Amino acid sequence: MRRTPKVGDDKMGDVKMGAVISRHDGAIAWVKLNRPERLNAMNRQLVDGLSEALARAEADPSVRAVILHGEGRAFCSGDDLKDLDEQTTSEATTRGWVDAIQNITLQIMQSRKIVIAAVHGWCVGGALEWAVNCDFTLFADNARWFFPEVTYGLFVTGGVTALLTKQTGPQVAKELMILGEKHDASKALEVGIAWKLFPEAQLLDEARKLALAIAERPESAVADIKHAINNGFHSSLADAMALETRATVSGFLSPDAQARAKNF
Template identity: 85%
Template structure:
């Protein structure tokens, strides 16, 4: 059986590639399970600082593989397990101690778009096309985007994107804040690597703590956010590496 997800290490960077190019990397159970395993493996590697998620062939990922959808939704328990598997990838990305970069090109649709939104940095190639098809089908979004995206772009834009489900180009992704940066397709993976190496130069604990605090801050009160900040700041001040860097600066 061909691997649906391929991973490799390059110094402090773990590359995770969606690998069903004949189906535009559409999501089936094999891909979701192998992606979860690859993320878990990268998380366990102490020397890995940054994960880059990208797609083989002409697309990042075209969303659910509609050809395989019957196999995932044959019963309510099967459907429950399928959705939970998709949601588990969101938790792995957002709760990871590593920074996760999405390097997106071609089609990025539905659940895959939601995974991209879960990532810490999102680089979009200039040929990217994206949309939320779920409501048009009578389905629903995943990835926590009803909370995450609403707070990023505001409720009006979030409703526009999810309810109307229109197809958009890469420039629109930058305009609304879904994409962090727009790059030429030919330079996408090189730009992702340069960003990853820049992040890897920062102290690991400080980067992990700030990611955790920011992600938790989406949902927390001011008091909760300040408590997280206090704990992480005390930890930073007590770090010999942080003290040495501050004195050098």
């Protein structure tokens, strides 16, 4: 079973927040998605726990970097389709679910901390969109990923219709989102979703090294440059997310999309 590296374990204490475990070790907040029996699939407990863990890290002045990772065999396998009926009982319920997912994007991208994703196993759908939102995304060299939403008749979130299009160009963005094909880690590096690839056994150690290197830089300068880059490069994030929210709510409430997702 994968776990946070042993370095500094004596200083760390687990704080369980729903389906997320948070540990603060000096300048690093380790935030672990913890539904390994479901490949860390996203349900309300996981999303709310992640939001709480990110808020806790943001409020801790000693934390300079957040490392987001997954327990077990995957980073996160996307929406838990077993919860689809619960998520679509009404338009208000569905909008609340989508807003909760989108709020994670805002917490990551508006944070004054640097957020690092350490991705292993499967990284799918909404979780892949969160990885795109992170400041640095490290992939295990055996990781797999894809955007399944359009295949179901649903829609993406996380502002990726703006972020990924600017990063990869419109044709590649359409390829990834419309075709929804499964890709390996080298493709993530090729299109710029992954910053670097590492053997899985080294992934968390490499994330830790990066976090500590960031922590050596002046705090205000790092936070300010993050915001300047995000605001400059991703200026249409809010508009993209508003469109995504409308389209995702509509998709979730579509009987055809629900049937496709359940069949999958």
